[in-house]
Amino acid sequence: MSTALKSVRSIAPLLDRILVQRVKAEAKTAGGIFLPETAVKELNEAKVLAVGPGAFAKDGQRIKPSVQPGDKVLIPQYGGSPIKVGEEEYTLFRDHELLAKINE
């Protein structure tokens, strides 16, 4: 999806949505040799950029999101809403679609 936004920082996710950016795979090997583009696999790791205030539970309370900006997460293979800001691609997931947090 296209936007005319100047910065991704202007995006404030609604409800339980989480804005992430996919981690780019290294384009060279451990030994420093550059890989041809077709050998670079897309990773399912992403960095959380912004989180919504949480969806509403049945009792009207907000359900706190499971992650925070700065967290690294495992994202599912499919799903999410892709957003393009300038030349960069981002994705909006719902909180429960994220698979795991990555502790480094």
Added chain:
Amino acid sequence: MSTALKSVRSIAPLLDRILVQRVKAEAKTAGGIFLPETAVKELNEAKVLAVGPGAFAKDGQRIKPSVQPGDKVLIPQYGGSPIKVGEEEYTLFRDHELLAKINE
């Protein structure tokens, strides 16, 4: 969908519906050169024109919409009910379908 309305301001969304108008993409480049029509991408940004009173939660209370008239929002690629008033196009989404608020 067609209407014979004179003004979009006469539309008062029901329940959790949100009336938005898509932001039009610039038809010229930063340098001032006009783009051919096929190069103008449709943006997924929209301006909120009117919001419904909110859907009912299980306890009978209204769930307050997440956005207000004047807000700029990211809208999903698909979905929503298109409405035509005069020559202008508008869309009605349900509150939870909106992806994010855009802070400028």
Added chain:
Amino acid sequence: MSTALKSVRSIAPLLDRILVQRVKAEAKTAGGIFLPETAVKELNEAKVLAVGPGAFAKDGQRIKPSVQPGDKVLIPQYGGSPIKVGEEEYTLFRDHELLAKINE
């Protein structure tokens, strides 16, 4: 759907159903020139003729319909149960299917 009713006024919608009649598009231009039938677009505006008592919420209370007889509403492109009384066509929607109220 066919009926042998003499008047649409004998129809009392049940639960959350709303009986509406679609607004007919003007068959002539602002300048008074009659349009050929194929140029007359079907409008998504309708007038509310009768409303049901409301569906039951989980606590056993009726959920009051969002509209009243006499209201003008935006109706969705698809859905609803068409009813024919004499030569006139009407439609029964469920309350939550109506998109917006039209304030004139």
Added chain:
Amino acid sequence: MSTALKSVRSIAPLLDRILVQRVKAEAKTAGGIFLPETAVKELNEAKVLAVGPGAFAKDGQRIKPSVQPGDKVLIPQYGGSPIKVGEEEYTLFRDHELLAKINE
């Protein structure tokens, strides 16, 4: 569906089911001329013959049916369970499938 019942009066609908019989369309015009069988449209009006005690709400209370024996109702175009008793056809609907009551 076939039965060997002697009378439709022996059918006591369960839960929220409503037993109705479709109103037969007049086979002659207002002027008294008999219509060929293919010109007689099936009507979506029916007479309520028997109602169940109501389905159970979440709190264990029965939800009272919206209609009573003797009521005339608008029935949906599709759905319902057809029952044949002798040469007559009847239909069982669930209460919420009935569209409207017809007040005469």
Added chain:
Amino acid sequence: MSTALKSVRSIAPLLDRILVQRVKAEAKTAGGIFLPETAVKELNEAKVLAVGPGAFAKDGQRIKPSVQPGDKVLIPQYGGSPIKVGEEEYTLFRDHELLAKINE
């Protein structure tokens, strides 16, 4: 489905299941003439042989089944789990699938 049971009386339905046996259609006319097998219609009437203790409602209470052993019921055209005991066929329905009780 096949069983090696000696008697259908050993089947105790679980939760909201109801064990019924379809009423067999008369293979001869009122006048005593035997009908060819293809002229004998399968009836949608059945006799209740055993009922389960009822499914659990949300509050943990059992929902009492709508019918009792010995009741005659109208069964739906499709659905149910067929069970064969010896040469006889039986069917297990869920309580809410039964259409009506037949009072004789």
Added chain:
Amino acid sequence: MSTALKSVRSIAPLLDRILVQRVKAEAKTAGGIFLPETAVKELNEAKVLAVGPGAFAKDGQRIKPSVQPGDKVLIPQYGGSPIKVGEEEYTLFRDHELLAKINE
């Protein structure tokens, strides 16, 4: 599904799952004549080997399973997760999928 388990007794079903083993049909007639393999019908009877602690109800309480180890049950024609331990086949059903208890 394959396992490298030494004994089926090491399987402890989770939540509302029930471990059963299908009753094998007699491969000879009452008179003692052995049936060809194709004439031996698969039975829908099974013996309960182990039961899970029960699924959680909405109030956080466990729902007690309907059957106990040692019970004989009627199982549905389709569904369940097949498990192979050594040369024997077992099946895991959810408690509500079991049709009836067989009292002998």
Added chain:
Amino acid sequence: MSTALKSVRSIAPLLDRILVQRVKAEAKTAGGIFLPETAVKELNEAKVLAVGPGAFAKDGQRIKPSVQPGDKVLIPQYGGSPIKVGEEEYTLFRDHELLAKINE
């Protein structure tokens, strides 16, 4: 799904997700003869490596996962999200998808 993670220990499952690693089938027979690769069946046994904090129940409390790290479990034939860390494959299941615990 690909990752650039150095260790599977950095994965902390979210909500009710459970990280497991499938048990590898013995590639040789009990007698010590190596099996050709095509004769090695994939097992449905797995070891639990990490568990999420649990999904939220309707009352806002976390539902405690049914298993703990170190447990051996039966996993379903299909489903789960596969994750690759280095040359090893792992899978993330939701707690309720696990079939049984294996007690050794």
